[in-house]
Amino acid sequence: MTKVCIFTYSYMHRHHTMVNFHIDNMFDGNSCACVIDEREFKSVERPRLVRDEIRRGLYDAVVGPVIKVSNKLRKLPAYSIFGSERKAILDFLDREKPDVILCEFGCIGVDVAEAIGDRGLPIFTYYRGYDATMRVRSKRQRNLTHRAFRKMTGVFFVSDYLRRNLAHYGLEHPNSHVFPSGVNTDRFTPSTKKKLSFIAVGRLIEKKRPDLTVEAFCKEAKGFPDATLNVLGGGPMLEACREIVRREGMENQVTLHTEQPHENVLKYLREAEFFLQHSVTSPGGDAEGAPTSIQEALACGCTVIATRHAGIPDLIEEGKTGFLVDEMDLDGYRALIRSALSGEINAPEVAAAARDFAVANLDNRRLIKRVEAVLESAVRT
Template identity: 40%
Template structure:
């Protein structure tokens, strides 16, 4: 089965879940449809860039098409004119059997066209696309119009499906399949005592300064404790400044953005993983952070928040600790509780076992393939991409 993977940018090294689909889904029989191409095609896949510029003719007719698509489909993201014709040729020339849009926002752009071509289309909700993206009624309306066009829906967490459902956005064939982790590459090694790691962008949703202050409180009497931050972003320098202000700079190491292999190597020897995820003021949330799944696979004891899909991963007191969002004092207490677990190796082993059972991406990939095949067999005429759907 030949699958077109639709994503915003190709290739992004940090999007391991999408890259795995591109490389391995249905034996790697895939092509890529992307919004932007970053100049790297490590898997040698045929690809099509949807936003490669408009022709002169398309620029002339753009106002009419943008207005039409917004009125009919609730969004102006749909391709039109020569760009649409080129995408149709690509999908036909590559003999695409099914489309997997890796974000709900990508599905918005492609669902009507897929329907017109008789190509079944699925989408995956991963976080922002089912939180921040639906703050406006315009986007919620567009999603409601899109749902009947889809053959099926996947999500990395039940939280995201519930969040969509609260706004009347649902699909009868919806399934939770986490992004997962390669548990053969992410595995525990000997742990460095009192080693802590936080991975992610320095942005509001990750609350790095809350993590830093809580770590400072919890380890005030532990001079050997060390916290490594991996990532960059607008809050990096303010977090550095806070470390100096608190007088704990010697306990911290800021590594900036690092390759995925570096993150893996650090996780394997780290004892405690910290992630104080919160809902940003613009409504942006996590789905189920891949970093937490990777940390559990490496046997890290995770201290995080009751946010989005995180409680679906961590069993409180068994594989890690959770506190409410923005509860800095509680986060410090949870870090201290993690440090003082009577049998750290046993909790580490339970975290690893949970990752093996829930997040093995080899198993999850097969589950995704099987569900796509089953959904195609079960889809009644008129649902999710058959020719009698409304045309684009």
């Protein structure tokens, strides 16, 4: 059976559910992992190399500054995989004998391809958002990506928007595939919906603009005392959201839960009628890929109200499985929330269509088989 080595940031990062799913399930668990650090959270045990634990020697101390200067002159990122780290990675691969490498996140993929792309193993990378938007605005990162693409066997994207964004910078790979991360549609299922219940899920960060969601709901829901908004997630914009709720006097209708265990998120999603998210491109260029929270909301039969941002339109058929407005169209966003509150939106009908779409297109067990097929085709070549 094919064996995959997955390169990623952490073993395991609690928020990188899609990466953990690959480590756990790809090729029926026939996987190993090469990671930068190790976290306390682990859903499964696999053979792994932790790069932060590799001992560096005198060679690294001497050669490191030379590589840094050389990369600067070539307009590449300051450091790359070299010396003791490269040797440890190659030793790990020799020991585990994977047939193919899958790098989760493009930034890791280009580093790995640059460092060991000449070793005969097929190398693929998966772009998921930040790596294909904000990072590629750097000329150095574009230069490295251009070099690395020549050494990669193939590239995956969670949305066609990310593929197009790289192409805009002249970064294209002939073996490219668009597969969203997906969701387990047997686990994420609708429950009895609470009337006029709204939910927002995700990190409270600039590209998700939770403050706009909270303010829009507060302004529109004052005349609907039974309407509720549950915001699940922590982050730097939490206090700004709290201040809006206090200012609007909506403490009885809006609850900021901060970060929650996945089981709690699932419970609220299953019961919510409407899912809100006003994603935007941040001033620095950071954008979404295909937000997992929206995929989970669709599977749970929520009516999604969001923005025409990045890969979100790939997930929503407007007027059928959800509703979208342009980024920063606050009047339009509030109007949709008002329509939801007043019953103008046929939530049960939209919820059924959303659920059907998720089952047909977003089941992660089907999607992982499609990824495996691409990887296996490279192994057989």
